[in-house]
Amino acid sequence: MNGVERIVVVGASLAGLRAAETLRAQGYAGSLTVVGEEPHPPYDRPPLSKQVLLGRVHARDVGLPRRRAVEARWKLGVRADRVDPEERQVVLADGEHLPYDRLLIATGTRARPWPKPAQAALDGVLTLRTADDAARLTERLDAGPRRVLVIGAGFTGSEIASACRERGLEVTVAERGPVPLVGALGGALGAFAAAAQRAHGVDLRCGVTVTALRSENGRFTGADFSDGGRIDADVAVVALGAVRNTEWLEGSGLAAGPRGVACDAGCRAFTMYGIVTDDVFVAGDVARFPHPLFEYQMLSLEHWGNAVAQAEVAAHNMVSPAPRRRPHLTVPAFWSSQFGLNIKSVGVPTFSDQVVLAQGSLQEGRFVAVYGYRGRITAAVTVNRAKWLEHYQYLIETSAPFPPAPGAADRPAVPVTVPSDVPDPHLLSHGPTVALTGHLPDRHLTLVRHGRPGPPPPADEETPG
Secondary structure, X not given: OOOOOEEEEEOOOHHHXXXXXXXXXXXXXXXXXXXXXXXXXXXXOHHHHOOOOOOOOOHHHOEOOOOOOOOOEEEEOOOEEEEEOOOOEEEEOOOOEEEOOEEEEOOOEEEOOOOOHHHHOOEOEEXXXXXXXXXXXXXHHHOOOOOEEEEOOOHHHHHHHHHHHHOOOOEEEEEOOOOOOHHHHHHHXXXXXXXXXXXXXXXXXXXXXXXXXXXXXXXXXXXXXXXXXXXXXXXXXXOOOEEEOOHHHOOOOEOEEOOEEEEOOOOEXXXXXXXXXXXXXXXXXXXXXXXXXXXXXXXXXXXHHHHHHHHHHHHHHHOOOHHHOOOOOOOOEEEEEEOOEEEEEEEOOOOOOEEEEEEEEOOOOEEEEEEEEOOEEEEEEEEOXXXXXXXXXXXXXXXXXXXOOOXXXXXXXXXXXXXXXXXXHHHOOOOOOEXXXXXXXXXXXXXXXXXXXXXXXXXXXXXXX
């Protein structure tokens, strides 16, 4: 198949698995090796901060379903140490050299650790990213700690706090930013999230940092805050965002760094000189790619759906001639379940300067917030109102004007447009789940869905979901 006889996939999680499946579905019959640092077969991460922490599912039971048989060599429990693009080979930590005709980098992210190593090593100080992390944290929560400290109020930190409260545990959340979720949704919706957390009994402390984790005999006992406060606690969960796994690419000549691995819209990696490669591809959380709907800024996404869609595009392009290659232009989407709220988003809320409550009300806890930038719609967030997402996705794809036109029966009588209050990332204790870095000025493009018009708005009556 176009001279492609050996493919290596580095990263054995969601993106790596879906890419391997797509390669076989595309008819690729050559050698396929999948490398994973963790010893476990590919598993699903979203349940780790939800069902697993609540004890409804065990951490060992979140394996990803296989959509088709994948004849591959799985090298699990071993990390990739480096890639040699001239020799076209990946060198593993166990000394093995894996030659390739095509390489897919899907190494994802890892949890950002507490910055003080001695304190990070204390018994009772944990992170949550892997299945093993979730198993350890669940065991600690099962033991009934007197108080849990969550450091960072992004989506992961907020979901951990929600699980603790649902278990009846006392929990303190410390967030450097002004409100929870501010790095993902901006300050306007972050204020709603703060009220929801406090209404559910969370001791939420915003605008502060944890200055020290206290200990006794090597065990975590509490924390000191920048405002002079302090608490006693038995467990601390560090939820300071993610670190992209790119260190192993140092010296490879690829455009790889802390923000990820840069690639084009076809998932082909760039070299450090901005030259696109034809044998190295990127997918998932570790990728940075341009998107025409967001001024060609380089997007880094920590989203489940993006990992799947990008892996499928990358795999297709790895084994297809140039005229048949296609771009990855999926509109970002994510969801979160916390404090009785079903939060779903489409687009990039942080790529905005204004937001309007287009449907429902904050008081009811069921609404749609629509974000705009320079007069066009760039994102929508629904809270217990998910059936409207497809409608707003169509508006985003067609560069519809902001604010949206009237139409919904539950539209506020006088919709008020307010600043979306997107913060400077440096003011956060955790990174956003969507990062935009740099752009190429150009005209706005519309994504055309061939074969069908935009979806009609759904009926106003719906069940929360």
